[in-house]
Amino acid sequence: MTPVVVIGAGPAGLAAATLLADQQVPVLLLDEQPAPGGQIYRNIERAAAMPELLKALGRDYQLGTQLAQRFRASGAKYQPGTQVWQVTPQREVWFSQSGHSQQIRADAVILATGAMERPVPVPGWTLPGVITAGALQIMLKSSALVPDEPFVIAGSGPLLYLLVQQCLSAGARPAAVLDTTARENRRAALRHLPGAASTSEGRRYLAKGLAMLATLRRSGVPRYRHVTDIRIDGHDSVTGISFRADGAPHRVDARLVALHEGVIPAQQLPRSIGCDYVWDDVQRCFAPKLDAWGNSSIDGVLIAGDVGGIGGARAAEHAGRLTAYETLRRLGRIDGARRDALAAADQRARQSHLAIRRFLDVRYAPRNEILRPANDVTVCRCEEIVAGSVRAVVRQGCLGPNQAKAFLRAGMGACQGRLCGPVVTELIAAERGVPPEEVGYYRIRPPLKPITLGELVSAETK
Amino acid sequence: MAYDLIVIGGGLVGGAIAWGAARDGASVALIDQGDIAFRAARGNFGLVWVQSKGAGMPAYAHWTRTSAELWPQLSGALAESTDIDVALKQRGGLAFCLSDREFEDRAALLHRMHNESGDIGTRMVDRAELRTMVPGLGDRVVGASYCPIDGEAHSLYLLRALHSALLKLGGEYLPGRTVDGIDAFPRSFTVRVGAERFNAAKVVIAAGLGSRELAEMVGLSMPVVPSRGQIIVTERVRPFLDYTCHTLRQTVEGTVMLGDSQEDAGFDTSIGVPVLQDIANRNLAVFPALKDATIVRVWAALRVMSPDGFPIYEQSQRYPGAFAATCHSGVTLAGAHALALAPAIMAGELPERFDAFHSRRFDVPAT
Amino acid sequence: MFRRLETSADVVRFDFEGRTIIARPGDTVAAALLAAGEITLRVTAVSGSPRAPYCMMGVCFECLMEIDGAGNRQACLTPVVEGMQVRRQSGARGVL
Numbered sequence: 001m002t003p004v005v006v007i008g009a010g011p012a013g014l015a016a017a018t019l020l021a022d023q024q025v026p027v028l029l030l031d032e033q034p035a036p037g038g039q040i041y042r043n044i045e046r047a048a049a050m051p052e053l054l055k056a057l058g059r060d061y062q063l064g065t066q067l068a069q070r071f072r073a074s075g076a077k078y079q080p081g082t083q084v085w086q087v088t089p090q091r092e093v094w095f096s097q098s099g100h101s102q103q104i105r106a107d108a109v110i111l112a113t114g115a116m117e118r119p120v121p122v123p124g125w126t127l128p129g130v131i132t133a134g135a136l137q138i139m140l141k142s143s144a145l146v147p148d149e150p151f152v153i154a155g156s157g158p159l160l161y162l163l164v165q166q167c168l169s170a171g172a173r174p175a176a177v178l179d180t181t182a183r184e185n186r187r188a189a190l191r192h193l194p195g196a197a198s199t200s201e202g203r204r205y206l207a208k209g210l211a212m213l214a215t216l217r218r219s220g221v222p223r224y225r226h227v228t229d230i231r232i233d234g235h236d237s238v239t240g241i242s243f244r245a246d247g248a249p250h251r252v253d254a255r256l257v258a259l260h261e262g263v264i265p266a267q268q269l270p271r272s273i274g275c276d277y278v279w280d281d282v283q284r285c286f287a288p289k290l291d292a293w294g295n296s297s298i299d300g301v302l303i304a305g306d307v308g309g310i311g312g313a314r315a316a317e318h319a320g321r322l323t324a325y326e327t328l329r330r331l332g333r334i335d336g337a338r339r340d341a342l343a344a345a346d347q348r349a350r351q352s353h354l355a356i357r358r359f360l361d362v363r364y365a366p367r368n369e370i371l372r373p374a375n376d377v378t379v380c381r382c383e384e385i386v387a388g389s390v391r392a393v394v395r396q397g398c399l400g401p402n403q404a405k406a407f408l409r410a411g412m413g414a415c416q417g418r419l420c421g422p423v424v425t426e427l428i429a430a431e432r433g434v435p436p437e438e439v440g441y442y443r444i445r446p447p448l449k450p451i452t453l454g455e456l457v458s459a460e461t462k
Numbered sequence: 463m464a465y466d467l468i469v470i471g472g473g474l475v476g477g478a479i480a481w482g483a484a485r486d487g488a489s490v491a492l493i494d495q496g497d498i499a500f501r502a503a504r505g506n507f508g509l510v511w512v513q514s515k516g517a518g519m520p521a522y523a524h525w526t527r528t529s530a531e532l533w534p535q536l537s538g539a540l541a542e543s544t545d546i547d548v549a550l551k552q553r554g555g556l557a558f559c560l561s562d563r564e565f566e567d568r569a570a571l572l573h574r575m576h577n578e579s580g581d582i583g584t585r586m587v588d589r590a591e592l593r594t595m596v597p598g599l600g601d602r603v604v605g606a607s608y609c610p611i612d613g614e615a616h617s618l619y620l621l622r623a624l625h626s627a628l629l630k631l632g633g634e635y636l637p638g639r640t641v642d643g644i645d646a647f648p649r650s651f652t653v654r655v656g657a658e659r660f661n662a663a664k665v666v667i668a669a670g671l672g673s674r675e676l677a678e679m680v681g682l683s684m685p686v687v688p689s690r691g692q693i694i695v696t697e698r699v700r701p702f703l704d705y706t707c708h709t710l711r712q713t714v715e716g717t718v719m720l721g722d723s724q725e726d727a728g729f730d731t732s733i734g735v736p737v738l739q740d741i742a743n744r745n746l747a748v749f750p751a752l753k754d755a756t757i758v759r760v761w762a763a764l765r766v767m768s769p770d771g772f773p774i775y776e777q778s779q780r781y782p783g784a785f786a787a788t789c790h791s792g793v794t795l796a797g798a799h800a801l802a803l804a805p806a807i808m809a810g811e812l813p814e815r816f817d818a819f820h821s822r823r824f825d826v827p828a829t
Numbered sequence: 830m831f832r833r834l835e836t837s838a839d840v841v842r843f844d845f846e847g848r849t850i851i852a853r854p855g856d857t858v859a860a861a862l863l864a865a866g867e868i869t870l871r872v873t874a875v876s877g878s879p880r881a882p883y884c885m886m887g888v889c890f891e892c893l894m895e896i897d898g899a900g901n902r903q904a905c906l907t908p909v910v911e912g913m914q915v916r917r918q919s920g921a922r923g924v925l
Contacts (some may be wrong), residue, residue: 033906034855039886046855054832056834086735089732103735116886116888117888126878127879127881127882128868128869128881130881130883131881131884132883132884134884134885134886135883135886137862138860139860139885142857143855143857143861144835144853145831145864146831146834147830149830165723166839171834236867236869237881252897256830268882276554277611324871381889382873382875382890383875384875384876393622395631397629397635397636399497400498401497402497403497406618406621406622409715413890414697414890415889418889430861439497440498443498445761450893450901452755452757453694453742453745453752453753454746456735456738456739457739457743457746459739461735461736646903665877698922699921699924700920700921700922700923702924702925703924749925751924751925752924752925754899754900
């Protein structure tokens with residue numbers, strides 16, 4: 001039995017594993033990427049030798065360097081390139097590496113599998129040439145690649161502006177930036193501005209945001225605001241993007257469109273274990289039910305970072321350490337009072353980073369057009385199911401996503417509902433006129449990652 | 463208002479009876495639970511399977527055959543009404559034998575059934591013949607039993623089509639409702655769900671594992687227990703299989719389903735890797751090339767099992783008009799449920815052929 | 830469609846449908862193919878529509894490819910290796 005298994009090598013997972021290893025707790029960190037950093041600090045170790053790239057990515061990216069270095073020095077056992085395909089409530093962790101599967105049992109499992117970008121179901125979003133803003137950023141981070149054909153960045157939220165800034169500093173100029181942030185969000189968000197500015201980190205984020213917007217304005221890149229009715233044009237690949245801005249129709253030629261409508265917790269792993277979830281009406285997503293220390297509803301399964309609710313990279317790092325302190329307590333290494341004392345600084349720091357959240361969540365709240373797309377828009381990319389089909393089964397009495405999945409095959413494809421799940425829940429909720437919480441979510445089935453029948457039969461059981 | 467019939471349980475059994483009754487002109491309400499329920503219909507393997515059904519109970523063997531014969535009519539009627547193709551395929555079924563011992567046992571079973579229940583064309587096929595029937599046969603396969611009337615259907619589309627067709631006939635589908643109680647009088651029933659009341663002259667209990675308690679409220683006996691089955695489904699692969707196999711079938715989409723485990727695990731629907739490995743191993747022995755097929759999903763569902771594994775159909779003596787209907791072969795028997803059982807229920811009397819399915823067979827005589 | 834910010838002398842060569850792709854160490858298969866102008870990495874089994882990587886982080890499964898004979902590999906998670914054989918998956922795979 002391994003005392004602790006940490007899943008995910010982003011800020012939360014790295015921080016948790018480092019702290020535990022520093023305290024001489026045997027810890028194994030499993031991650032599907034080849035190197036530490038998660039998506040936010042992706043490729044951080046190699047990027048250190050690429051000055052052009054570092055310059056383009058900006059200073060916050062380099063915060064990952066120390067995190068990775070400390071982790072490497074901690075003595076934590078690390079298995080990159082590893083896909084976890086099942087974790088049971090008894091904390092058996094099944095994982096695959098190079099086509100071979102095995103299982104280990106742990107006293108505690110810390111899930112730090114991060115976030116994913118909210119699906120952006122618009123007409124044409126399945127066309128080759130449509131990618132997420134995050135994907136474009138990953139291309140930049142991991143391969144120093146930037147677009148060199150006409151490209152458009154469309155959507156809403158801080159990551160969108162950051163990507164624009166990074167592209168510009170890398171010398172890649174978008175043909176246009178389409179800002180889909182709704183006009184009415186502005187006033188609603190203003191109420192939360194004092195809260196955002198109440199901490200030092202909150203003020204730093206606000207300043208960073210203003211700087212990003214200023215960069216965009218100065219750049220002279222055409223920026224359309226209050227964009228709605230996005231439709232991506234093309235037959236076999238993207239040729240352009242049509243939309244309305246402040247009500248007027250526009251079209252921009254492009255070969256590449258990067259979409260972004262914020263991020264949501266990656267639900268697959270905690271859901272498959274059976275962790276309870278609650279609906280977050282402000283962040284417009286489900287998040288696992290957690291206590292202040294990251295304990296989920298399943299004993300010994302802890303959750304840290306954005307997988308537990310969106311807070312950003314820095315908050316995730318502190319959350320990782322909080323779960324680590326709690327794990328030390330669970331293992332009997334320290335008592336509750338000692339945990340509280342040790343964790344106080346991280347708790348304060350985390351709160352400082354979280355202060356801006358409400359402002360951001362309200363300012364960049366996704367609009368209904370994305371949450372509940374029109375009938376002809378594909379929602380399940382794998383099985384190619386459109387929104388209208390979901391609405392039709394609801395009208396026949398289908399109450400939730402699992403019945404819809406059975407009736408339509410939505411969520412039965414290769415991505416196992418990762419991309420259609422949030423949309424299907426919203427569609428059903430709206431059609432029924434009830435909150436998403438009442439509708440619920442797909443039951444997530446293993447294996448969470450593709451393994452073959454051959455790999456299943458040869459999996460080592462202990 | 464009062465319905466002619468309330469069916470409690472919106473799975474394949476309840477759905478088929480509700481639609482069958484509505485098709486006969488009855489006003490029908492189908493009461494169902496919500497999105498998360500122990501829904502055997504959603505975990506079904508999708509076989510329309512005859513060859514080994516009813517050993518020791520010829521009435522069940524014949525009932526199953528009746529259903530297989532009625533299936534094309536069911537499928538046609540549903541397609542006509544709803545445009546949903548339930549992908550019925552009745553090209554024959556194979557149950558593979560991986561040892562001489564299995565082959566002999568299987569042959570003996572079929573011989574016994576032939577004597578008990580008559581000839582349906584079932585026969586043993588040896589390895590040489592089997593190789594002409596299916597591709598890529600594994601070395602360990604000795605032979606198979608073959609039955610020309612076996613087949614399969616898409617169980618999920620079937621469920622959807624039954625609900626959809628019921629609505630088309632003016633029936634009501636009432637989901638999200640867990641029945642609290644039934645006030646029973648002869649030929650008059652009030653079903654209570656929270657503050658709601660639903661009245662009908664007849665009621666059918668087809669609530670799967672929930673039937674046990676409901677049955678007692680109307681003087682029926684449905685002593686069913688769960689039997690866990692685990693199923694693996696793969697990615698879509700190119701069609702390779704004409705026949706339906708007992709533990710493996712290729713769906714109309716191209717995915718391959720592997721299953722047929724049976725465990726007594728109570729109401730626990732979690733999956734277990736060792737059982738899945740057994741399922742995969744057995745099927746890979748038959749089709750070794752499937753080792754490279756990617757698993758998309760595995761799940762566990764609960765079969766609804768009576769003490770002897772055979773269906774229960776009966777009318778309440780104390781409260782005539784209340785009927786029990788339960789089985790673990792909701793797809794196979796859908797044809798018979800919709801087109802033979804439902805009309806009998808609406809006629810108010812279960813004919814003699816149903817006598818064998820009465821729960822009194824479980825009563826242990828006092829010694 | 831893409832250009833590199835940093836040029837490096839190190840290259841990794843692999844085969845994609847008979848074409849030699851020149852990648853950089855640290856590239857994933859998906860990134861290397863996009864960099865080489867290969868956008869459509871699979872064709873769906875449902876409708877035959879062309880698909881390309883969407884998320885590049887293992888979530889969307891749009892980049893499933895056959896890599897060194899193994900099907901359904903997530904190209905966005907698979908680092909390039911010298912001499913790798915990469916093929917597009919067009920529709921359902923044949924396993925038998």
